[in-house]
Amino acid sequence: MNRVLKGIDNFMKQKSYRIGIDLGGTNIKAGIVDDDQQLIATASNPTKADRPWQEIVADMAETVRQAAAKADISVEACRSVGIGNPGVIDSENGIIVYSNNISWKNIPLAQEFRKHIDLPVHVSNDANCAAMGEVVAGAARGCKNVILLTLGTGVGGGIIINGQVYEGGIGGAELGHATLIAGGKLCTCGRRGCIESYCSATALIREADEALAKHPDSMMAAMKVQAGGMNGKIPFDAAQSGDETAGAVVSQYIEWLAEAVTNYVNIFRPEVVLLSGGVCAQGENLTKPLNEYIRKFAFGGAQTVNTTVKIAQLGNNAGIIGAANFWK
């Protein structure tokens, strides 16, 4: 039976499992998602990114089979496969145009994957998948227009419009690569002053280290030694203990983030702006000032702003659940 007929057949039988895969630089994670958006089984294997790409794709299929075995279903009972990767994706053709963390360039991922598991495959950016996951099962459940910002080593972004991922052309949704301060700090992308160079965890750590160098009496000094290096939690912890140097770092970081969020409120006027990444452990310490800021500074002010800034809920599972929600 060919792929289309099989899809129709599964649909008619109302089989209701879908597969989501998170293809990262370190691990391949796969999960089986049911119609209630529950992740009923997962499996994980190391990516070992250095080997030939065909071997990695074969192991992606193997990881799916392991997850399906745990769920006690056959892979053939599943409707579709979604794959998320933090790269530049040609989602229409299922191609990874460029992915830094696995050093792939123009890899026909969907085509190759189907040699192993013959189901409809959709490939998307991992932040898009995470945004979709939060919409179907997380902090933005039921929302139509949602922006997700992932604050990690870099700043990634996902765009949901009318309940669907906005893929744009090849690439797109690079929400970390719009200017916060044009001509400012050098960004990893080659431009100067992108949001990523001010709002990533990397930027927060850079600012904390610079402040510490100027104010070696800051509480952050001892905390850094104890932690074996600076991290994004230290400035928040020190600030809450009353350390002024850390307080200034945190205030500046929140202001930069507030400017970035206000931009996306003005551009998209979404129902929700979601934040994810390690710094989001700060919870209301982060969302409260951001919500106040957008009501003050977004276009039209409090009268017209009905966006809420929230912390994403599903953590690493968001990407798998979201990837499973592409029907293609």
Place this chain on the structure above:
Amino acid sequence: MNRVLKGIDNFMKQKSYRIGIDLGGTNIKAGIVDDDQQLIATASNPTKADRPWQEIVADMAETVRQAAAKADISVEACRSVGIGNPGVIDSENGIIVYSNNISWKNIPLAQEFRKHIDLPVHVSNDANCAAMGEVVAGAARGCKNVILLTLGTGVGGGIIINGQVYEGGIGGAELGHATLIAGGKLCTCGRRGCIESYCSATALIREADEALAKHPDSMMAAMKVQAGGMNGKIPFDAAQSGDETAGAVVSQYIEWLAEAVTNYVNIFRPEVVLLSGGVCAQGENLTKPLNEYIRKFAFGGAQTVNTTVKIAQLGNNAGIIGAANFWK
């Protein structure tokens, strides 16, 4: 016959005219658009923005009747009405939440208009209408994902996604109000450093005047006297005649605009970024450096960028034609 039945009736008879209205601070313009997206007749009357809003709405209907008379059709033969206004619009409910140029606040425009002409009415931001007009009949014909930037007194924006206007929530698509240089020049919206405060015609004029004050020997001095004041054309003309002061102003302006355009390429990866407004008379002097810039600095570089920057084609008619293309 009620509105829904009349709509169905018109549809069944395959009547094929739609009405577009451009409600500006100075003039009300109305046009009749046929199925080939031709503007077959137009009419215009002064807005006289100071009077009670109900009178303005009555004159909008009258302007439509004048256009229909010129086209030799009855208003009742038309399928729908679209209205564009440069304000914050609640398009779902047909309400103008706030419009600076006619001093309206929470005006139920669609509801009031239907008292005069009982057809389906859709209200949207004027830049959204212009973007839609260019997609159905202008420089972005047939494109699915398009960004329009209007470079005038301010910087407005329209977003087309999957061939449809993206309305967002109330407001949205305020593409002129994302940061180019956070903390920079004070913007009309109350924030500092928005794209509008660097890329509007107003900003270009400000920069030209400031440069002239520092370099009174610039060619721009005589040109300004002759024109009765600075305008956005003078620095371009003087630069082309070899004036260095003007050349620096133009280079800086184009760089700021290039940064803004690159942002929207990274966020949306659209097929086309359209520019409209007086400064666009510069044509290729503007689009050539912008197209070069995005290929160099957009995320992923020339390999992944398939966006083209173009000048909008339809001028003031874009808004009317676009407004006529909402089916609601």
